[in-house]
Amino acid sequence: MTVSLPLVVVLGFFAWGAIKFLGVRPWIVVLIALFGFWLSHTILAPAIESGTRSGVGVINGSHN
Numbered sequence: 001m002t003v004s005l006p007l008v009v010v011l012g013f014f015a016w017g018a019i020k021f022l023g024v025r026p027w028i029v030v031l032i033a034l035f036g037f038w039l040s041h042t043i044l045a046p047a048i049e050s051g052t053r054s055g056v057g058v059i060n061g062s063h064n
Contacts, residue, residue: 007056 015033018024039045 007052 015029019026019029039048
């Protein structure tokens with residue numbers, strides 16, 4: 001059985017876990033999220049996107 005989750009959902013679970021179990025303050029999570037939105041409008045965005053896609057591809061592997 002294959003379950004497909006968007007990366008943002010997985011990261012949301014990690015953020016929730018960090019707040020709940022590690023004691024990270026919610027404003028820090030919001031600040032990091034805002035930094036991500038800011039970073040997506042820079043020249044580094046294509047490199048980050050291709051690196052993320054490559055990383056997900058490595059984790060998923062090939063199912064041929």
